Every structure is written in structure tokens, then in C-alpha cells.
Amino acid sequence: MNNLLANVDWYEIWLASFETLMMLGGSLLFTVVLGLPLGVLLFLTGPKQMFDQKALYSVLSLITNILRSLPFIILLIVMIPFTVMITGTSLGVAGAIPPLVVGATPFFARLVETALREVDRGIIEATQAMGATTKQIIISALLPEARPGILAATTVTAITLVSYTAMAGVVGAGGLGDLAIRFGYQRFQTDVMVVTVVLLLVLVQLLQMVGDRLVVHYSRK
Amino acid sequence: MIEFFQVNKAYQLGKKSITALHTTDLQIPTGQIYGLIGHSGAGKSTLMRLINRLEEPSAGRIEVDGLDITQLDASGLRSFRRKVGMIFQHFNLLTSRSVADNVALPLRLAGELSKSEINKKVSDLLARVGLENHAKKYPAQLSGGEKQRVGIARALATDPSILLCDEATSALDPQTTGQVLELLAEINRDLGLTLVLITHEMDVVRRICDQVAVMDGGVIVEQGQVADVFLHPQHPTTKRFVYEAEQVNEDEQVQNLAEVEGRILRLTFQGQATYEPLLARVAYQTAIEFSIISGRIDRIQNAPYGQLTVAFKGEKLEEAMQMLAAAEVHLDVVRYEEGHHE
Numbered sequence: 001m002n003n004l005l006a007n008v009d010w011y012e013i014w015l016a017s018f019e020t021l022m023m024l025g026g027s028l029l030f031t032v033v034l035g036l037p038l039g040v041l042l043f044l045t046g047p048k049q050m051f052d053q054k055a056l057y058s059v060l061s062l063i064t065n066i067l068r069s070l071p072f073i074i075l076l077i078v079m080i081p082f083t084v085m086i087t088g089t090s091l092g093v094a095g096a097i098p099p100l101v102v103g104a105t106p107f108f109a110r111l112v113e114t115a116l117r118e119v120d121r122g123i124i125e126a127t128q129a130m131g132a133t134t135k136q137i138i139i140s141a142l143l144p145e146a147r148p149g150i151l152a153a154t155t156v157t158a159i160t161l162v163s164y165t166a167m168a169g170v171v172g173a174g175g176l177g178d179l180a181i182r183f184g185y186q187r188f189q190t191d192v193m194v195v196t197v198v199l200l201l202v203l204v205q206l207l208q209m210v211g212d213r214l215v216v217h218y219s220r221k
Numbered sequence: 222m223i224e225f226f227q228v229n230k231a232y233q234l235g236k237k238s239i240t241a242l243h244t245t246d247l248q249i250p251t252g253q254i255y256g257l258i259g260h261s262g263a264g265k266s267t268l269m270r271l272i273n274r275l276e277e278p279s280a281g282r283i284e285v286d287g288l289d290i291t292q293l294d295a296s297g298l299r300s301f302r303r304k305v306g307m308i309f310q311h312f313n314l315l316t317s318r319s320v321a322d323n324v325a326l327p328l329r330l331a332g333e334l335s336k337s338e339i340n341k342k343v344s345d346l347l348a349r350v351g352l353e354n355h356a357k358k359y360p361a362q363l364s365g366g367e368k369q370r371v372g373i374a375r376a377l378a379t380d381p382s383i384l385l386c387d388e389a390t391s392a393l394d395p396q397t398t399g400q401v402l403e404l405l406a407e408i409n410r411d412l413g414l415t416l417v418l419i420t421h422e423m424d425v426v427r428r429i430c431d432q433v434a435v436m437d438g439g440v441i442v443e444q445g446q447v448a449d450v451f452l453h454p455q456h457p458t459t460k461r462f463v464y465e466a467e468q469v470n471e472d473e474q475v476q477n478l479a480e481v482e483g484r485i486l487r488l489t490f491q492g493q494a495t496y497e498p499l500l501a502r503v504a505y506q507t508a509i510e511f512s513i514i515s516g517r518i519d520r521i522q523n524a525p526y527g528q529l530t531v532a533f534k535g536e537k538l539e540e541a542m543q544m545l546a547a548a549e550v551h552l553d554v555v556r557y558e559e560g561h562h563e
Contacts, residue, residue, distance in 0.1 A: 122313035129273055130327040130379070131302035140330065144317040220316045220359040 007189040012179065017199060020175035022093045023165045024203075027100035028158050035105040035157075036150070038064075039112025040138060046113070050124070050134060064106035072103045072164050076171050096173035100164050108157040115149025116142055148219045155211025159204050166200065176200055223249040223272060223383065223415065228281030230267050241267040243439045244281065249432075251286070251382075254409050254416040256426040256447070258462055259436035265419045268436070269385050272417065273305040274298055285383070303331055306376030306414075310388035312368040314360040320371050321347065321356040327378040346374040350404060366397035373404060377412075384408070386418040390425060402429050423466035427451055427521050435459045448521045452489045452528060452551070467517055474530075477514055483534035484558045485514070486542070489551035490527040500531070503544050509535030530555060 042064070044050050045057040067075075079099040080090045087094040119142055127141040143150070166177025176196045184193025225247040231240045242264045249255045257265040270276040271283060274290060283290050285301070293301055314323050321343050328339045347353045350370040360368055369389060376384055386405065390398040406429045409416050420426060426433045426447055433451075434444040437458040443450060454460045464471060478485055490499070495518060504511055516529035533541060538558075546552055 120311075120313065122309055122311055123315060125275060126307065126309060126313035127326075127330075129275060129302055129305070129307040129385075130330055131299040132330045133299065136330050140326065141315060145315060147317060218317070220361050 005191045005195065007183065007187075007191050008195055013176075013192075013195060013199070016174065016176045016179040016196070019093055019173075020162070020165050020177070020200075020203070023096050023100060023168065023173065023175055024158065024161055026093065026097045027104060027161055027165075028154070030097065030101040031104040031108050031157060031161070032154060034101065035108035036112055038105065038109035039116065040142075042109055042113040043116040043142075044134075044138075046117075050137070064109055067102065067106040068110070070103075072099075072167055073170065075099055075103050076168060080171075091172045092174055095171075096165065096168040096175075100161060100168065103164055104157055104161050107160065108153060111153030111156065112146075112150055115146045115153055118149055119145045148215045151211060151214045151218060155207060155215075158207045158211070162200060162204055162207070222251050222284075222286060223247075223417070224284045225271075226282040226284070228271060228278050228283055230264075230271065230276060231279045240439055242271070245441060247434070247441065249415060249417060251415050252409070252413050253431045254406070254418060254429050256430035256433040257417065257419045257436060258421065258423060258426055258433060259458075260421060263436040264439035265436045266387065267439075269387060269417055269419055272383070272385060273302050273307065303327065303379040304381050305383045305385060306379070306381035307385040307387065308369065308372040308376050308389045310391045312360070312365075312372045312392075314368060314371055314375070316360055318359075319356065320352065320358050320360070320363070323360065323371055324374045324378055327375060331379060342378065343374075346377055349377070349408075350374045364397075365393050366400060369393065369397075369401050370404065373401075373408070377408070381414065383415045383417065386416060388419055388421070391420070391422075398425070399428075405429060423451070423462040427466065427519075429522065431522070435462065448491065448524065448526065451521055452491070452526065453553075469515070474515065478556060481512065481514060481532040482558065483510075483532045484538055484561070485530065485532050485555040487553040487555050488527075488529045488531060488545065489553075490529075491549075491551075492524060492526075494549055495525040495527045497548070499545065499548050499550065500529075503541050507535065507537040507541045507544070509533050509537060509541045534558070 038060070042057070042060055045053040045060065047054075047057070076099045079102060083090045083095055083098045086098050089095045123141055123145055124137060127137045132140065165173065165175050166180070169175055169178030169181050172178070176199055180193050180196040183189045184196060225245050227244050227246060228242065229240070229244045230242040231238050245268070257268060259265045267276055271278055272285070274293075278291060281291075288301070290298070290301055315326065318326065324343045324346050325339050328334050328342060334342065344353065344356070347356055350373050352367060352370050352374065355363065355367065360371065363371065372389075389405070390401050393401060402425065405416060405418075408414055418425070418430060430447045432445065433447050434441045435450065435456060435458055436442065443454070443456040443459045450459060451463060454463045500511060503509070511531050511533050514530045514532060516527065518525070518527040520526070535541070542552060
């Protein structure tokens with residue numbers, strides 16, 4: 001066993017796993033905090049919705065599309081000056097979170113917009129007929145009704161973020177991806193590569209499982 | 222009283238303007254069950270949604286109990302809407318909330334009652350619609366009829382004075398439809414609510430409405446007391462709805478009539494006259510012969526009525542008609558006998 005995994009430094013692995021989880025947790029938190037309102041705004045200002053604002057919707061839509069079409073590896077590099085401005089460093093976990101958030105937020109916002117569009121219009125109409133304010137409609141009807149869809153969107157986003165964290169390793173972010181590249185790829189330590197890949201796989205599986213459970217739990221249809 | 226003064230609604234679809242409701246005057250008296258019947262696209266849904274301003278009128282004025290609702294600002298409109306309950310064809314319940322939470326929602330949004338007051342009210346409302354044992358269930362666990370009952374309880378939560386029913390029974394089977402209509406009639410009776418009811422089934426109108434307006438192409442083509450409109454329809458659209466409800470096949474009827482001789486009359490009996498042996502008496506006294514071609518005896522709301530198409534033959538036809546008219550039977554001549562001269 002030890003011979004098979006001769007190059008694996010378990011302390012390094014543990015450290016890298018911890019960094020990956022930190023990057024994932026931090027960036028997912030900010031992505032949801034920023035992406036959820038953006039998704040709601042995209043939905044509300046969309047065509048034939050409650051606040052149909054063609055100009056605003058077009059601008060928001062364009063920005064999200066541009067950010068989404070930018071390959072993440074390019075975004076990582078383009079973002080470096082901004083990242084330094086915000087966190088003081090472009091390295092480590094702190095240096096990885098801003099590009100991860102910028103990369104994932106437009107993606108998540110679009111998924112939220114789609115989830116909100118799935119809500120039956122009749123439910124919005126019924127809530128309006130009760131004399132609800134727009135804020136009440138969003139908080140009491142739209143978001144709870146779209147909750148399974150938003151949870152599914154969060155799961156997909158989290159998994160996308162796992163693969164983004166691996167890429168962030170290229171620019172010195174640390175984490176399992178970094179380990180895989182530095183040891184597994186550049187030093188031909190196949191055993192390190194295998195271990196990191198297995199760990200990433202387990203992480204993705206876990207995220208998907210938890211996400212699916214939550215979606216089922218909150219689906220009343 | 223709900224009053225429409227010269228109300229009109231047009232949509233802008235690209236560069237085209239589509240009129241959903243042509244200029245309309247309308248009065249719906251307080252405490253009535255007012256039916257709006259029409260095919261889809263006839264404008265009935267638009268008309269109903271103007272009452273709680275889910276649709277904004279393009280022109281005209283709408284007053285509810287003397288209050289011009291077209292002038293209300295956003296917060297005025299919200300408090301007005303709490304006085305207008307609404308139920309829907311597809312129930313529109315929140316799937317993420319339990320039955321009790323759905324009923325509580327309008328009260329929570331209004332924010333005027335404490336939690337314990339809301340709970341008390343919700344259990345009263347669920348008892349009224351017969352769902353006291355389903356409070357903790359989710360809408361997906363209920364049948365269609367039960368879902369509509371939840372919808373009704375929810376609509377009544379804020380003690381409205383008007384209840385708008387948008388095809389409330391169209392998604393339900395006939396038996397459940399009957400139960401829901403009974404519940405609505407009971408609510409109208411007990412709480413004195415004004416009900417405005419959209420439907421495409423004349424049978425729904427016949428069973429619970431006091432008055433009815435028939436709509437076609439964004440225009441009210443006929444309106445009045447249900448018995449009058451139902452028994453003596455004037456407009457072609459109305460006739461079609463009535464025949465549909467009575468399952469009369471017009472072509473078949475014309476064929477049937479061609480095969481009988483004599484004068485053909487449509488007799489309409491209402492109230493007590495429905496159960497009198499009038500035809501036999503008239504035939505005996507005037508020695509006319511009659512044969513019944515088609516007929517129906519039923520109820521409008523709770524009043525019995527009968528409508529028979531009868532062929533008469535004999536010398537004393539005019540006398541027979543006078544006797545029938547004297548017994549308050551409404552007569553329409555469908556066809557005169559051969560050789561008749563006015």
C-alpha cells in the first residue's frame with residue numbers, strides 16, 4: 001500500500017483538501033449572496049414580467065452573457081489587479097475567491113432566473129389579488145415556490161465551482177487542483193494525481209447527493 | 222354594487238391594438254351571484270380582472286360601493302384588493318406551503334392580526350369549507366375539489382365583500398362541481414358576499430346565478446335574470462349556450478319537426494305551473510290533440526321549470542292557446558300549421 005502511494009504526503013493532501021473546501025465554501029457563499037438578487041432582478045425585469053424593463057434587462061443580460069462566455073482561465077488572469085485591490089493578494093484562498101465569485105455569479109443568476117420562470121404565473125396573480133406588495137410577492141411566494149429549483153441551481157453551481165477551484169490552482173490558489181498540477185502533472189507523480197482526482201470525485205458526489213436530498217425534501221409537487 | 226361606466230380595455234400587441242373589452246356599462250348589485258358566460262377569448266376574464274385591477278382599464282370608470290377604484294394609488298389598491306377574494310380554475314395554491322399556511326397567507330401579508338388570531342381564523346375557515354382535518358397537508362396531497370375548497374377558504378380569509386370566481390369548477394368532475402357550487406351558494410347566502418362567476422357552462426349559471434351576462438367578442442350581447450335569459454334566449458350566442466346545456470341538437474330538432482303535422486309551440490312553465498296537469502286539462506276541454514316532441518323539466522337555482530316543444534292539432538287551437546296563456550304558461554310559436562293565415 002505504502003509503495004503504491006509512495007509520493008503521497010498525506011499532510012499536504014489534507015491541507016490541499018482544506019484549501020479547496022475553503023475556496024468552495026467562501027466563493028459559494030458570495031455567489032449565492034450576489035447571484036440570488038441578480039437572478040431575481042433578471043426575472044423581474046424580463047419580458048412580460050412584473051417589472052418589464054427592456055433597457056435594464058438588456059444591460060444585465062449582456063453583462064451576464066459576457067462574463068459567462070469568458071473562459072474561466074482567462075478570467076482568472078484578467079481579474080488579478082482587481083483581486084489584489086479587494087483582498088490585497090492574488091495568491092492563496094483569499095486570492096482565488098474574487099475570480100471564482102465573478103465567474104460563478106452570472107451562471108448562478110441565470111439558473112435562478114430560469115427557476116423563477118418555472119413558478120406558475122397563476123400563483124403570482126393569486127398573491128397580487130391578495131393585495132401583496134412586490135417585496136411580499138418575492139419573499140412569500142416566488143422564492144419559496146422556486147426553492148427546489150434554486151437548490152438544484154446551487155448544487156450545479158457548487159460543482160462548477162469545484163472544477164473552477166482546480167483551475168485556480170494554476171495561478172497559485174492552492175487546493176487539490178494545485179497539488180494535482182504541481183506534483184501529479186509536473187513531477188509525474190501519478191499516485192498524487194490519482195488521490196487528488198479521487199478526492200475531487202468524492203467531493204462532487206457528496207455535493208450532488210446533498211443537493212438532490214434537499215431538492216426532494218423541499219419539493220411538494 | 223359594482224358599476225362599470227364606459228369601460229374599455231385594449232391591448233397593444235406590437236403595432237396592433239386588440240380590444241379585449243369594448244366600451245361597456247354594467248351593474249352588479251350587492252349580494253348577487255352574477256354569472257359571466259362566454260367562450261374563451263370572449264372578454265369575460267378581462268372584465269373580471271378589471272374589478273380588482275389585475276387588468277388596468279384603457280378608458281372609463283369602475284366603482285365599487287361608490288368608490289372609484291380606477292383612481293386608487295398603490296397602497297389604496299392593495300387594501301381594496303383585500304376586500305375582493307379570488308378563486309381560480311387551477312386553484313393557484315402555493316405548493317410549498319401547507320393547507321393552513323396557504324389560508325393564512327393573505328392574513329400574514331395584511332399584517333393586521335397576531336399569530337394566535339390568525340391560527341384561530343384559519344381553523345374557522347377550514348371548518349367552513351369542511352377541511353379541518355387537512356390543515357397540515359400540502360396541496361399536492363389533495364383532490365381537485367379539496368384544492369378548490371382551500372382556494373375558497375384562502376379567498377375568504379380577509380373577509381371580502383366580493384368573491385371573483387374564475388372558471389372555479391372547470392377543472393373539476395361533475396359531482397365535485399356540484400359540491401363546490403353548493404358551497405359557493407352557501408357562502409353567498411350566509412355571508413352576503415357578491416359573487417362574480419366566470420364560466421363557459423350554462424349549467425353552472427342555471428344552478429347558482431341570479432343574473433347572467435353573455436359575452437361574445439368583447440361585448441355583452443345579452444344580460445338579465447337567469448330564468449329569462451335561460452328560457453327565452455335572444456342572441457345566437459346565448460341560444461347556443463342554452464342548447465349546449467340542454468343537449469339539444471338543432472339539426473336533429475329541425476328534422477323531427479318536419480315529420481309532425483299541426484302547429485308547433487314551445488311551452489315554458491315556471492314555478493307551480495310546472496307540476497299542474499295543464500296539457501291534459503286543455504286537451505280535454507278543447508278536444509285538441511297534442512304530441513310532445515321534446516321537453517325538459519329541471520330547476521333554475523331552486524325554482525322548478527319545464528319547457529316542452531309540443532305539436533297541436535284541432536279545431537279550437539286558438540282557444541287552447543288562450544287557456545295556456547291564462548295559466549301563465551309562456552308560449553312561443555315554433556311553426557304554424559299548413560294553411561295558417563295571420
